Amino acid sequence: MSKETEKQRWQRNFADLLQELRVAQTGVQILFAFLLTLPFSNGFTRITEFQRDVYIVALLAAAAATAMIISPVAFHRALFRQGRKPELVRFAHRMASGGLAFMLISMVSAVLLITDFVLSRPVAFLLSAVTALWFLAFWVILPFARRGWGDDEIDDDDDDPQVLAGD
Template identity: 40%
Template sequence: MTDAGTGRRRGRDETEEERADRMWTELIQEVRVAQMGVQILFGFLLTVVFQPKYEQLSDTDRTIYLITVVLGAAATGALIGPVSLHRLVSGRRVKPQAVRWASRLTLLGLVLLLATTTASLLLILRVATHDGFVPYLVAGVVAWYLLCWFVLPLWTRHRHTAD
């Protein structure tokens, strides 16, 4: 593929299958990073209910905890989903479609990880301090995550993607 204005090649010279193979490898590397984070967080969340302090939590904090655990379970499922998808469709000549679905699951997993992290932070800060600034602090961290995980990548894609 050449750029009409400069005559220079742009992009990669690869077949759909080669592109799918490359994208799959890149996706799995990305998923490994996210899986590590969600698995550590989810493992921690599973132990909270067995701590003596759990009985002292307010009803609101217990509700936040339960929502957080469910979000963590959902995030874990979405981020492990691409592995299962690959294993079940491997050799069926549907890699380009599998890459698209795995990419969607990964993006969903990241959104759920954001929600899990947000709820975890809210719970921890509510228990650690009973100050009214907690929601503002959590909102600031969420804004930071949104900037790093979504706004900057989308801005970069928009700004640097050829028409």
């Protein structure tokens, strides 16, 4: 079995990132679409000022997440056939990470908005905090905790964010 070249590795890293972005993009687009239609629903006129502010945070965070998660496509178009795959992979990694952060803010804000609308505010804050911790556990804590585990013989540098970021 032949060892892949550096160019092949960057190409594989980019393909892996694109696949990850497809998953995230679907989720953020569904959330964004929901938030875009919410003001046109009948009950939206009954929201409080606090709920309106939370809605704006959720909407803007979803917009930011959408822009960041889709941006590697535009970046790829701009750099197409210029042999700058390493730069593209590093950029896509940063945009995916930032997009996930904005997606987290949007998801938690949407949960806060809805729970505050149907439950008491203290319960809404509690459920939103639990939601934030849940996302952080699966998106940050567990992945970073797992970084040091596993077989030492497996070369998994291509999935290491610091390698992707060029650090």
